[in-house]
Amino acid sequence: MASDLKPLALRREGDGLAIDWNDGVRTFATWRTIRKSCPCASCNEERQKPADPFKLLSDVEVSAGSPQPAQMAARGLYAYQITWNDGHDTGIFTLELLRKLGQPTS
Amino acid sequence: MQPGPGNIPTLEGVRHIIAVGSGKGGVGKSTVSANLALALHMHGQRVGLMDADIYGPSMPMMMGLGPVDPQIASFPIEKYGLKIMSLGFLPDAGKGVLLRGPMVAKWVATFLTQINWGELDYLIIDLPPGTGDAQLTLCQTAPLTGAIIVTTPQDVSLIDAVKALNMFRQLKTPILGVIENMSYFVGDDGKRYEIFRHGGGLKLAAESGVRFLGNLPIDPRVVECGDAGEPIVSKFSDSPIAKLYLELATVIMDASAKAGKEKLPEVIL
Numbered sequence: 001m002a003s004d005l006k007p008l009a010l011r012r013e014g015d016g017l018a019i020d021w022n023d024g025v026r027t028f029a030t031w032r033t034i035r036k037s038c039p040c041a042s043c044n045e046e047r048q049k050p051a052d053p054f055k056l057l058s059d060v061e062v063s064a065g066s067p068q069p070a071q072m073a074a075r076g077l078y079a080y081q082i083t084w085n086d087g088h089d090t091g092i093f094t095l096e097l098l099r100k101l102g103q104p105t106s
Numbered sequence: 107m108q109p110g111p112g113n114i115p116t117l118e119g120v121r122h123i124i125a126v127g128s129g130k131g132g133v134g135k136s137t138v139s140a141n142l143a144l145a146l147h148m149h150g151q152r153v154g155l156m157d158a159d160i161y162g163p164s165m166p167m168m169m170g171l172g173p174v175d176p177q178i179a180s181f182p183i184e185k186y187g188l189k190i191m192s193l194g195f196l197p198d199a200g201k202g203v204l205l206r207g208p209m210v211a212k213w214v215a216t217f218l219t220q221i222n223w224g225e226l227d228y229l230i231i232d233l234p235p236g237t238g239d240a241q242l243t244l245c246q247t248a249p250l251t252g253a254i255i256v257t258t259p260q261d262v263s264l265i266d267a268v269k270a271l272n273m274f275r276q277l278k279t280p281i282l283g284v285i286e287n288m289s290y291f292v293g294d295d296g297k298r299y300e301i302f303r304h305g306g307g308l309k310l311a312a313e314s315g316v317r318f319l320g321n322l323p324i325d326p327r328v329v330e331c332g333d334a335g336e337p338i339v340s341k342f343s344d345s346p347i348a349k350l351y352l353e354l355a356t357v358i359m360d361a362s363a364k365a366g367k368e369k370l371p372e373v374i375l
Binding site for chain 1: 247248276277279368370
């Protein structure tokens with residue numbers, strides 16, 4: 001992957017995020033995939049634990065439904081920070097991670 | 107959520123934001139920042155100087171400013187034609203600042219987003235040593251034109267300068283170049299002494315593929331002027347080192363113009 005990889009355009013398409021990259025590649029990742037790969041410290045810790053079948057969801061989590069972004073803002077020149085519909089907003093997705101999560105579509 | 111580049115009203119009138127970092131402490135980041143800011147001002151530029159060293163702010167002393175009453179003071183404070191902001195302006199800062207990382211990040215973000223910087227050609231940001239909260243917050247929050255790496259010639263400084271350089275690269279912040287500070291000393295006999303060796307900065311720039319911006323010599327008057335509250339570029343504007351800073355400012359102006367102002371595209375949701 002080129003070290004000067006840059007997104008040219010990012011937009012919601014259906015249930016996911018489509019990105020046009022400066023090397024001509026177009027990628028698509030579902031919001032669910034992106035949310036499951038949140039790189040923040042608490043999500044990283046959560047992923048290392050065995051699944052908790054008795055975990056009680058908060059009211060916000062229950063009413064949020066499937067993961068959807070409420071906001072997605074650039075962080076400097078290297079990443080985007082997503083605020084999700086369940087209020088979670090600590091994940092900073094680097095350009096490299098967004099590229100890795102997306103499936104090439106062209 | 108922190109504000110991101112492009113939506114910070116306090117920085118909208120600022121043309122170029124330049125971070126001065128080193129990785130290592132004690133290499134002269136604050137001295138270079140203060141003198142470079144003044145040199146840019148002497149070239150007719152409107153310049154701000156933000157002291158992002160929250161634990162060890164040195165800009166108030168270097169600029170002949172002390173603690174102020176934050177209830178009545180108007181920030182940034184103006185001195186020598188520069189707009190200056192530092193945590194050292196707070197009355198209790200001299201006692202020492204005990205803060206965990208997130209609070210450091212908060213102060214840096216506050217300086218960027220709550221201080222009315224107005225119309226500036228350059229905002230020079232003096233970073234603390236290291237590659238931590240202050241640096242990350244700055245690179246995440248401010249639309250930086252680029253970063254300058256300051257190093258001294260010896261290996262022990264270069265190993266940390268490389269880390270700072272790599273950090274800026276990871277954060278995709280353009281690197282304007284490397285400055286070698288304390289590069290040499292010219293004695294009364296006119297001879298040049300390379301006290302801390304020489305050429306490390308040039309080597310670092312060449313190996314990293316970035317521009318070498320220049321060498322700055324050791325001059326005891328730099329220390330005296332800093333302690334007395336008037337940087338050497340202002341106090342002895344005809345001195346050889348002041349002339350080097352004026353040349354350096356020209357190089358920085360050129361590099362900033364070429365670097366432009368990149369931004370990531372907005373996401374259409």
